[in-house]
Amino acid sequence: MLLPRVEMLPLGDGDIDEMVAIENCIFPHPWTRGNFVDSIASGYSAWGCRVAGELVGYFVLMVAVDEAHLLNISVAGKRQRMGFGARLLEWAMSTARQAGASSLLLEVRPSNRGALALYRRFGFRQIGLRRGYYPAAEGREDALVLRCELARFLA
Template sequence: MTLADLDAVVAIEAGAYPFPWTRGNFVDSLAAGYEAWVLEGGGAVVGYYLAMVGVDEMHLLNVTVAVARQRQGLGVRLLDALDARCRELALPMLWLEVRASNERAIAVYLRRGFQPVGRRRGYYPAHQGREDAIVMNRRVPQEARDGLV
């Protein structure tokens, strides 16, 4: 993801969420050096993810597919790309938060091997105040190097 992608990214974000990230959130993430990747289809940005590298872990901050392109396996492609990036950086753990009400996303994460490990109370803005986040994580299989894993 580059600054040139932001018009498309912000439009996808605004179409997908009632409380979207702002352009400033994306600019700040790029300036901070977060892992920021777009998925293109038909010459246009159709999805993206942003993640923060930590010590022995990656934290997924945002993964989104354009509403018109959802249910086509693109979210899974983005998660596969994130897994590959974790392996490249030798980061064995992947973390995320998801709205407690986002049953579709939770089901995808469970199928991808994520496990719920906690809850952040009032983490997300909601129409009626705040909404909890489910904290999930999963181990990222690492390729053996010199007999070590």
């Protein structure tokens, strides 16, 4: 049996509809079309994972001097827990390193246990807390600020 081909490809304006569709299915407070348009227009690195042509996940990464910030990483609901998040995270870390970053920062909801486990597996450690950072069903939810030293992980 032939397995479908998995490709990591840069994303642009033509991919935004697919990214927005995934966001709207998996998040109660998704990124808007404008968030994606602005990120791509600003030159942030956007990459997607495609399986047999289908976008199954993506990330948006901002690099500033020697530090990168993972702004968004998402995997389509039906494709979660299949290793695509790990594949995307590893690609994001490698992309950041190639752009000259020595560390990668991100924010994550404390309630997102699956993402937290993935980030910890990749060497991310909590360095801060942003109170009331995320909109939530009832008010706001804090964000844990995590960092990974890329040289340590990608040596």
